[in-house]
Amino acid sequence: MHVWPHTLQEDHLNNFKQYGYIHLQNMIPKFVLDDLRKRSIDLKLKYQDKEGEPRHNGSGTFWKGLELASTLDPNLWKYYTADMMYVLSRLYLESEPYLFNDQVVVKMPGEQFHFDPHFDNQFGPDVQGALDGKFKTINCCCILTNMPEETGPLMCKNTFTGDYDSLPAEAGDIIIIEGNTLHASNENKSDRVRALYACVYSSKAIGNFDKGYYNEKFKGYDN
Helix, strand or coil: CCCCCHHHHHHHHHHHHHHCEEEECCCCCHHHHHHHHHHHHHHHHHHHHHCCCECCCCCCECCCCEECHHHHCHHHHHHHCCHHHHHHHHHHHCCCCEEEEEEEEEECCCCCCCEEEECHHHHCCCHHHHHCCCCCEEEEEEECCCECHHHCCEEEECCCCCCEEECCECCCCEEEEECCCCEEECCCCCCCCEEEEEEEEECCCCCCCCCCCCCCECCCCCC
16 A cells, blocks of 8 residues: 655645546555456456346346445455555545445447546435535556546546646556546547546445435545
């Protein structure tokens, strides 16, 4: 786990608050990265033929992404609730974190899978409350494969400049996006798999019991 000096933490947090996102490089240990990548791609292959079929939690329907991924592969839970994720979520939420969602997003080569500009909080459960600052969410995107431009890397709307920043990334990086920050990504036009594991946390319990999203407090290493 990376341990930063306090002043560096402040710099990172200030940049995150100014731009609406932050790109942290080389954060994920190799043995974690290797297992996360394999499990994420395996889940994609396992469920890709179920697109459009009902599922009992999350959005209620299988689609190209897999929300609540650790309910499909319980081994992912240890990564979603890892000490490093607790440190990051508490720092960037500026409060004690709560669990909400973990999602596998794998784009196969040439797959017609892209994301139009959106912000995570627009999908609820309390859009206006999030916009009014009653709570915060963050999406910690764990980059599992190298993502040059042709793979359809994340693009975030910089809240300081107003422009979209394309974010080519290396496997092992983590890109953290504030829940009200617009972001998007294009299709994977490469001949390689493009994979990330998104860990979403909130500053209060916002999970929807009816849809089965997590809503318990994140009990990290020190509580």
